[in-house]
Amino acid sequence: MADTIIKVDLSQSPYQNDMVHNRWHPDIPMVAWVKPGDEFIVETYDWTxxxxxxxxxxDDVRDINLTIVHFLSGPIGVKGxxxxxxxxxDILDIGAKKDSEWGFNGFxxxxNGGGFLTEHYPHAQKSIWxxxxxFTRSRHVPGVKFPGLIHPGLIGCLPDPKLLKTWNDREIPFIDSQPDRIPPLGNKPFAETAxxxxxxxxxxxxxAAEAARTVPPREHGGNCDIKDLSRGSRVYFPVYVPGGGLSMGDLHFSQGDGEITFCGAIEMAGWLHLRVEVLKDGVAKYGIKNPIFxxxxxxxxxxxxxxxxGISVDEQGKQHYLDVHVAYRQACLNAIEYLKKFGYSGAQAYSILGTAPVEGHISGVVDIPNACATLWLPTAIFDFDINPSSAGPSRHIDGSVQMPISPDI
Known part of the structure; x- marks a missing residue:
């Protein structure tokens, strides 16, 4: 049996747990040391x-102070x-904590945070799964059932001082270029909640004054939200500090490609069973800049x-040049409009795309001026047939079932 080297008490604030952190900085002390070849178990909070x-x-999705996230377990040092x-x-296994077999999705x-489709869904909403x-079902999104592909949304190694400076030097001026933008262009260091x-x-x-926020993915890995990074995966992370400083969290029970709801996927507390090895001088040998897996x-x-x-023409009809972000947004909006014909609210359809194992593809980036992105929606997750037919769509969803919504006060 592998030892549990990091434990979390879900009844306790993560600020009381010294084996947890919510920023990236090279001075964060290692909380445990393991050897190459070791197997071990790490428990995690949900990202909030x-x-x-x-x-x-x-109300909790509306009122959360987003400067507190993400809470990560680690860092773990690997000798040598x-x-x-x-x-x-190696992610040998991964699962939900026995005292928390549920998860949440929200906008x-x-x-306060915004998101991918915030102009269409400006108010806080939540679904419980x-x-x-x-398998998972939601009392707030009826008519769907699907298996989970549990994965860490966030995993990576500590940066060294040079890499941390690189992040701050490129991100802070970029954020300051549009200080009033909603959502903001990024998240600057914020010492008060570190x-x-x-x-x-x-x-x-x-x-704390210079520590990087955990929100975006970067060269070290971080918040990449890759749903296929599940049990049986192997990840190769560049090492920047002695021992590596491996940290992880933000576990998802299931997620659609893109995690488009931002408070996205089905967020959960859980555990990971891991094994580590070291490839000496691997960064130079293989020309690695970002992790591979x-x-x-x-x-x-x-x-x-x-x-x-979806193509790179936005909702207002404005043309964009080979913009896959705009194209994927349009593919998602098209899928939402389709699902509304079966009785789902727009919010419920949006939640399905963020939680179910939908696939997102960049299908074309050469046919100027329009990029083409596609969203692949598995039909078998529904309790009814959603394929087009001559009879037209039937309303299968009880309209009295809705996702909780909390307008701004």
């Missing part, structure tokens, strides 16, 4: 540290790992999809 509750109100090496991480208020073995594990006192105060051999298998296209 338990702020979002299993209830029928979206040095800058320039590759840290090899942030446009005034209950787990039954490998939790740096066991780092305390003056050292913590100095580090081998996907899980286990995934939900569907053989029938409805595929929605």
């Amino acid at each position: 540290g338990g702020f979002i509750k299993n209830n029928d109100s979206a 790992a040095e800058p320039g090496d590759l840290l090899v991480v 942030f208020s446009k005034n 209950d787990f039954s073995g490998m 939790h740096l594990g066991a780092l305390k006192g003056e050292k913590k105060a100095k580090a 081998k996907p899980s051999p286990i995934k939900p298998r569907y053989d029938d999809y409805l595929i929605f296209e």
Whole structure:
């Protein structure tokens, strides 16, 4: 049996747990050390540290202070790992904590976080998803059932001082170029809510002022939200500091490609069973700039999809040049409009795309001026037939069932 080297108590604030942190900084102390070849188990909070509750109100999604996230377990040092090496991480198994077999999905208020489709869904909303073995259903989104592909939305190694400076030097001026933008262009360091594990006192105060927020993916990995990074996956992370400093969290029970709802996927608390190895000088040997990985051999298998296209022309009819972000947004909006014909609200349809194992593809980036992106929606997740027919769509969803919504006060 592998030892659990990091434990979390879901009844306790993550700020009281020195084996957890919510920023990236090279001075965060290692909370445990392992050797190459070791197997171990790590427990994690959900990314909000338990702020979002299993209830029928979206007030918590509306009111959350987003500067507190993400809460990560770690960093873990691997003996012998040095800058320039590759840290090899095998995800042997992953699951929900026994005392928390549920997850949540939501949309942030446009005034507090926003998101991919915030202009269409500006108010905070939430859906709760209950787990039954490998499957999930939601009392707020009827008519769908699908298996989970549990994965860490966020996993990576600590940056060194040079890499941290690179992040701040490129991100802070970019954010400052449009300071009033909603959603903002990024998230600057914010010392007041920083939790740096066991780092305390003056050292913590100095580090908190420059520590990077965990929101975006970067060269070290981080918040990549790759749904195929599940049990059986192997990841190769560049090492920047002695020991590597592996941290992880933001577990998802299931997610559609893109995690388009932002408070996205089905967020959960859980655990990971890992094994680590070290490839000496692997960064130079293989020309690695960002992590690479081998996907899980286990995934939900569907053989029938409805595929929605989108092109790089936005909702106002404005032409964009080969913009895959705009094209994928249009594919998602097209799928939402389609699902509304079967009785779903727009919010329920949006939640399905963020939680179910839908696939997103960049289908064309050469035919100027329009990029083409596609969203692949598996038809078998529904309790009814959603394929087009001569009879037309029938309303299968009870319109009295809605997702909780909390307009801004």
